[in-house]
Amino acid sequence: MAEQEEDFSSLPLPDRFQHKVWKVRKAAYEDAAKQFEVTPDEHDPAFRPFLNDPGLWKGAVADSNVAAQQDGIAALCAFLKFGGREGCTRTRGHTISSLVEKGLSSTRAATKASALEAILLYIELDTAAPIIEDLLPALSNKQPKVIAATLAALTAIFHNYGCKTVDPKPVLKILPKPFGHADKNVRAEATNLAVEFYRWLREAMKLMFWGDLKATQQTEMEAHFEKIKSEPAPKQERFLRSQQAAMARAPPPGAAGAVEEEDELEAEGVEIDAFDLAEPQDVLSKVAPDFSEQLASTKWKERKEALEALFTVLNVPRLKDGSYDEIARGLAKCMKDANIAVVTQAAQCIEVLAKGLRKPFGKYRSIVSGPIMERLKEKKASVSDALGAALDQVFLATSLTENLEEMLEFLKHKNPQVKEGTMKFLIRCLKTTRDAPTKPEVASIAEAAKKLLSESVEGLRAGGAEVLGTVMKIMGERAMGPYLEGLDDIRKTKIKEFWETAEVKAKDKPKPPPAAAAPRAAPAAAPRKTVAKKPATKKPAPAPSIYAQEAPLAPQPTARSAGSKLGGPKASGLTTPGGGLKAPIKRALAGPGGAAPPSLASPRRPVSQAPPVEDDAPALPRLGLGRGLAGRSLAKAPAPNAGPPAPPRSPPPNAGMTAAERAELEELRLDKDRLLRQADELRQERSRLNSEVQELKNQNAQLIEDHTRDVLSIKAKETQLVRARSDCEASEAMCGQLRREMERLKRALTSAERVNSPPAMSPGRDGGNEDGGIYRDAGIYGGAQDNGRNAFTSNHTRMSFTSALSEEKENTGDALVAQYGRSKLSPDLNRNGRTSAASGSGGRGSPAPPSYRNREKDATTDAARRAEGANGQPVESWKRAAEVTSALKAKIEQMKARQGISRP
Structure with missing residues (x-):
């Protein structure tokens, strides 16, 4: 066994990592971790075998033996900790899945901790995105313990x-x-x-x-x-x-810059907006195609419904940038709507549009800001709140600089309500902006706020003090001192109260003084003396010399270019004005005997947009000439017959950048100045154009209002004309009817006279009446003409009137016959001077009332009785009939005069 162990320890680590004996693998993992810990840096040869074969770590992480696996994952942690970023990027594709499935879900606490530490090291060495991408598939694993372990690892990562x-x-x-x-x-x-x-x-x-x-x-x-x-x-x-x-690389913790950065980070917080998490959504296709037509509807409910539908479409966390010009113009037009419900809904639509677009909304700001602030005159709280929320979102999507000019204009508005709303909007902007206003902007804000201090309304005066106090909080008490000169102590006290309580997010940062760049130019003076003391060389230069090719780059006295911040490139050995190098180089470039040098100079490509250089200024070298033959220093040019070479000149102290870099920096600064000037000009031009557009909009609105007023006036005149024509036609019809009635009355009167004209009168209705005998006994008509003619006047008059009425019923279809038909029978006027027929009682086809018939009957009876007066002779009843006829004519004339109808 001992011999086998010695043999195992003599094997290379990669072989031992793959050995079939788990104890050998375990020992190899431990040895590897120790070697990694003692390496001086990440380029040590100990890491090379594992970088060349990153698959070794896959077996170590997923080792079948739990004890060996624990040491294998610990070795991987040591490899990542000391191996650097290259070890991370080469191995993570082989190990992450095994760490999740075998390491995080292990029953051993040490193994789980090492696996989690390895995942955190993978993120620390590079970025988190690849690791998260490899972890997410494990959430679909069949084993619940793997899913739970992956979720725990994600929690640790975000923590x-x-x-x-x-x-x-x-x-x-x-x-x-x-x-x-x-x-x-x-x-x-x-x-x-x-x-x-x-x-x-x-x-x-x-x-x-x-x-x-x-x-x-x-x-x-x-x-x-x-x-x-x-x-x-x-x-x-x-x-x-x-x-x-x-x-x-940051300043030390105690430095002022570090403290400021820490304060900013603490004030900024780490809360992330929903806008950053959401995906942009394309909603333009969901907007109704006839949206503009719906907004132009004459019914306010239809306009409000169109805006509600638009609000539903736009109310998403993030909108995809597109063409919202038509929508913005329609919403701006709705700010002038007469119905406040439409105005409120339009303001809510502007709010969600600005909230969903953010920076892209800046191109629509000039369309909606002015109409919204103009509508701040509304006193209803719900409307003013909606308008204020819309303005706040517009500001968050843009900046203080973009909105300031328009706000200052509306602070001069003649309506106090608009002034107050704009003032509150300015205060909210100053409190939420993260960019401190520039000095010109501070001056304009202070001027407008001081004008508010002299307003007659208490709210405006307090608002002006709050504006100044908030700006003071941003810029500092010392910076605001000049703007508060001339104010009384009471107002200054009020301003300082707001200054103490104001909460702002922006802080003015004073720029570093430009004198900080001066010490860099000082060390450049030393090389000048060194180069000037170099003796003139007499050795003739070889004809095809590389230095001849660089002849156009010969140094000349430096001249500061106009408008430069650095004052031209810094002095060096090649740019010494009047130095001793210029003449030797000319002699070296000349041929033997002082002949003219060959024209071997290569053309030099100028830098784009380079500033003009004077004749005595040196030509600036191109970038990229630091190496190679073209980049060699001209001070080393060999000259014939120069004797022993001079000792090498010490290089100038490193000023932080080369001459070419300084030249390019100068060019970039000039370009920056030029672009800033162009930006200022364009900003002024845009402001002027915006003012013109706003003025044209106001004129257009005034013209529309005048046109609407004229149209309404014309319609009113047309209505009056139609009514006058109708009255005229009615009067003409009434006049014609009265003429016809007068003609009938005339005919009736003529026929009555005609009937009474014969000497012999027909007997009455009774046939046996004594009147007939009386008239027969008279025998003549001449002497008793008056008595005889009017004996039956009442009867004949009634009969002629009845016949005339029947004739009217048969021959006329006039609409006024029913109205005036009764006047033929009863011409008496009522209390108002109108006939009973004219007042609406009776009609052409209606029979005479009983009272009228009784009166008629009584009048006939009385006439007959009078006709049978004393001595059996009739009374002069014809005179009575003439009086009745005259009265009737007089009443007809009165009716004509009342109706304004002239006599035909």
Whole structure:
């Protein structure tokens, strides 16, 4: 046995890793771990066999012997810890599945701990995405213990590295599946993982899987969440190697910069927004094709229903970028709607649109911001709250700089309600922005706020003080001192009160002084003296010299280019103004006897967009000439007959970058300045165009309003004209009817006179009446004409009226006959001066009332009795008939005058 053990120990480690005896493998694992621990660095030869054959670790991790497996996984941990990133990337594809199935689910605690440590080391050495991708398939394993162990490993990963280092989206997508598993241990580990997610993500994590849980599970999860809501925000416990390297380069913990960075990290927190977890959704195809037509409907309910449907479509966590111009313009138009329900719903649509798009929404900001702030005049709380929420989301999708100009304009609005709403919006923006305003922006904000301090409304004055106090919190008390000059002590006290209580997220960081770059230029003076003292060489240079090719690169006196921040490249041995190298190089380049040098200079390609260089400035070398023949220093050019070579010149102190790099840096800085100027110009142009667009919109709105008013006025005039025409037609019809009635009355009167004109009068109805005898005894008509003519006036008048009425019934179909038919029988006027027929009583076909018939009968009887007066002679009844006729004519004239009808 002893001989066998000696033979085993003499075998190489890779062979022992694959030995059939488990004790040999176990000893090999232990030896490998010890060797890895004593290696000086990750490039030690001890790692090479395992890097060349990473499959060795697959057998070690999945060793059939549990004791050997424990040491094999421990050896893998040592290999990863000391082997570096290359060992991680080459071996993880062979070991992760075995670590999950054989290591995490092991019954040995040490094996499980080593397997988990190996997984965490794989993440630490590189990134977490490949490891998470390899772990997720294990959640579909048939064995519940493997699923539970994988969930526990995921919980440990997120607990150590956090949700900012490890992307939680892939795990959140499949988290509902373990919650529905039949094994209680799997469900318990899923609950632990969800609680860990809640520690980092809070309510944002519910977006991905909460709807797939049962109601009882949701209730149980809410109970777990309540326990950890009061806990402080979690912090990352383990860091990636890349993060560790960055932290090593950071300032020491006590330095000011480190303190500021730590404060920022603590203030920023680790809570992740749901927007970062959600996938973009394309909703434009779900918007109704006739959305614009629905918004243009005259019924407010239809407009509101269209906006509600749009809100349902847009209310998703994240929207895919697309063309939302038509929707934005429609929502901006709805801000002018007369119905506040439509305005509120449109504001909610703008809120979800800005929330779902974030940065891409910036191109629609100018369309909706102005109309929203213009509508802040509404006093109803529900409307103002909806408008404020929409403005807040618009700001979160953009920045303070983009919104500031428009806000300052609306702070000058004539409506106090709009002023107050804009002021509150500005205060919210200052409190939530993470970018401190620039000095010009601070000046404009301070100027607008000081104007608010002199307002007559208390709310505006307090708001102006709060604006100044919030800006002071961001910029600092000293920086705001000049802007508070001229204010009285009461206002300053109020501003300082708001300054003390304000909570902001932005802090102004003073820029480092530009003098920090000055010490780098100082060491460049030493090489100048060295080069200047070099004696002139007399050796003739060889004709085809490489230095002749570099002739265009001969150094010239340096001239500072205009607009440069660094003042040109730093001085070196090749750029010494008036140095002793220039003349020797010219003589070296010249031929024997001072002949002109051959024209062997290669053309030099200029750097794109390089600044203009003066004639005496040196030509800057190209990048990439640090090596090779073209990059050799000209100071080493051999010259004939120069005697012993001069001692080598010491290189200039390293200034941090080469001359070419400095030149390129200078070019980049010039380009940056130029681009900044262009950006400022474009920003001013955009502001001007936005102002013009807003002015044109206002003019367009005014024209639309004037047009609407004119259309309504025209419609009102048309309505009046139609009514006047209708009244005119009715009057004409009434006039015609009255004419016809007058003609009938005239005819009736003529026929009555005609009937009474013969000398012999027909007897009455009774036939045996004494009147007939009386008239027969008279014998003549001349002397008793008056008495004889009117003896039967009443009877004949009644008969002629009746005949005229019957003739009217037969010959006319006028619509006013029924209205005026009774006037022919009873022309008496009522109290208002209208006839009974005109007042609506009776009609053309209705019989005369009994009272009328009785009066008619009584009048006939009285006329007959008067006709049989004293001495048997009739009374002058014809005069009575004439009076009645005259009265009737007078009443007809009164009716005509009342109706405005002229006499024909």
